[in-house]
Amino acid sequence: MSTILVYLESQGNGLKRSSLEAITAAVDTGYTVIGLLADGKEENVQAAAEYGLTKCLLAKHPLLAEKSSPVAASAIAQAARYSQANYVMASANSNGKEIAPRVAVKLQAGYIPDAISLESSAGSIIAKRPAYAGKAIVSVQISTQVGVITLRPNVFTAKKRSASLTVEEFSPEITTEDIRARVTGVSKNEGRLDVSEADIIVSGGRGLKAAENYNLIESLAQVLGGAVGSSRAVVDAGWRPHSEQIGQTGKTVSPSLYFACGISGAIQHLAGMSTSKIIVAINKDKDAPIFKVADYGIVGDILEVLPKLTEALRRTLNK
């Protein structure tokens, strides 16, 4: 029986949404799916049953508390061997991108980063992934016995389906020598929702004319419960922090709804957001390239359109 081991990450008392997405993507391939949780308690796993997970390994070792990617990679590789997994999957978030390549080396496995679709075909998986900043899509297949695949966050939608879950404890062998690199501090961008974790993003560009006008973007984001993003032009101008920049030299995002307000749609900006589910563009130039990738567009002056749109949305959503 072909098996996929999915690396799960905790958030609060449950699992990260990206982990639930990974479970869905793995279950959809028709393989037997086994979860692996290395950073939480049994309670955290329970939610996964609602997404069709039937078995989960709960890794237990005192050194797992050291936040160290070589340690996590070692635990995952051991769990993959133990469960005789054909594939190991993880989210292509910052943690997954750091750990998965190490797991691949340990398992002598081919590695596919940032998959946006999976298809099982004749006993193996064919994955699609973007290349050249999303200007091309490649179909790739792993030719080794075991494969490691990371999945772009927000692309696979987590689907509920019931299953009964059995949890098994798993004790990887880890020594202090495995630690070597450890996280000693984390600072989250407090108070503000980060673009990499948001389901709705409202981004502004140079069309806003001045830093003060960003309050229009913030009001719209607030009504929608979304995050604020930026083009590089406004980050370079010092209006907004680099952590908000979307695009090739900023963050790659795939929210379910993306607003590009006063953004021309340069290829380097599109590189960071073209896999968003629905794209709305507001621009006064009807020929702006952003309209070519938009689902809905408004040709008009953002300084006038945004307050009206925010108000109209507020009315609709409060209904």
Add this chain to the structure above:
Amino acid sequence: MNIVVCISQVPDTTTKVTVAPDGKKISSAGVKFILNPYDEFALEEGLQLRAKYGGSVTAVTVGGDSAKEILRTALAMGVDKAVLIKDDERADSFGVAHNLAEAAREADIAILGRQSIDFDSYGTAAMTAELLNLPSASMVSKLSIDGTKVVAECDIDGGKETIELSLPCVISVQKGLNEPRYPKLPDIMKAKSKPIEERASAGVAPRVRTLSMELPKSSRIGKVLGDSDADIQELVRLLHEEAKAI
């Protein structure tokens, strides 16, 4: 300090991508190739570390003959030595990492860019580190080294993370770490006659096969409206009822 900087040659960001006749890669006709933008930060960091701690900087690339061009840029910026690991096929990322690990075996620190903008794997640094059995830190935007102790500030989803590790190690660097220098004209001229060492690729079997490459299909709805109050109300309705996005 023995510093190795890994650099890759990539198509310019404004390249219009078309698929080659084999249907598996981009057609290189008319494409301008450049030094991967993030690798400029890697080179600059290598040079700054040499200025502080002494030693030498070696720039390494895995690629075909045309990749000598970016090695010349590295020489013009001031690296001591340039190495081309000849691999016309540019294998898969494992093949690249394997060659880089061999080249960095004696290094105190190997510095890479956070991502190469062709295949955006984000994985070469961690893979190279694992092959060398070394610690690593990725997306580093601040770095301090004291003896063998290394403290790196790294970008993560929604914030920053501080990682402590020790030399020897592998890091991948991010914008914000430094301001890459522009090579001066005399240095560019001098770099033209400097030697480039060529080595054969280890030629490990590829672990991932490309089956096909396609251009993304636009399946966008593409409804463009005006800016009247009725249009704005219609947009809200479409988002709510048609797209079900809100």
